[in-house]
Amino acid sequence: MHxxxxxxxxxxxxxxxxxxxxxxxxxxxxxLECMEKLNVDKAFVNKILDEDFHISKISPKLNEFxxxxxxxxxxxxxxxxxxxxxLYNDVLNVLxxxxxxxxxxxxxxxxxxxxxIDVIHQHTENRLMHLHNCLVDTVNKY
Numbered sequence: 001m002h003x004x005x006x007x008x009x010x011x012x013x014x015x016x017x018x019x020x021x022x023x024x025x026x027x028x029x030x031x032l033e034c035m036e037k038l039n040v041d042k043a044f045v046n047k048i049l050d051e052d053f054h055i056s057k058i059s060p061k062l063n064e065f066x067x068x069x070x071x072x073x074x075x076x077x078x079x080x081x082x083x084x085x086x087l088y089n090d091v092l093n094v095l096x097x098x099x100x101x102x103x104x105x106x107x108x109x110x111x112x113x114x115x116x117i118d119v120i121h122q123h124t125e126n127r128l129m130h131l132h133n134c135l136v137d138t139v140n141k142y
Contacts, residue, residue, distance in 0.1 A: 034068035053136050055129040066128040080127075082120055088113040091135065099139050112138045 027035070027042070035041065040061065050056045070076040075086050092109035101108055116134035120127045 030072035031069045034065055034072060038065050038068060040065050054133045058126050058129045070128060082117050084113060084117055087117065095135060095139060101139060108142045
């Protein structure tokens, strides 16, 4: 299953708002390894989204966790560059279904990926928060 921390976080947010119980396997191995390494638990991750599914406040610990999970999954390399193919696949196979986007998924996934891929390079601080929020906002446009 193509997951990464952005979509795992979205699922947790949906669970909070809609009281849907999601299985633990939505935390991919990369996220779980980083959680263990950084001593972060699911309760910590549960608290990061606001009502619009944005990450509105980021702590150094959350930033470190998100960096670890995205680098571990090769979404983000050590130089800070995003792997477009992995991001696209996650948008197509995880984010769009989560946000109930069923029509024109390939086209929308391409647009979302293209619109957000460079966001991470425009911000030095909280760059993964900006990427996550861009993905959510851009999907909502379509």
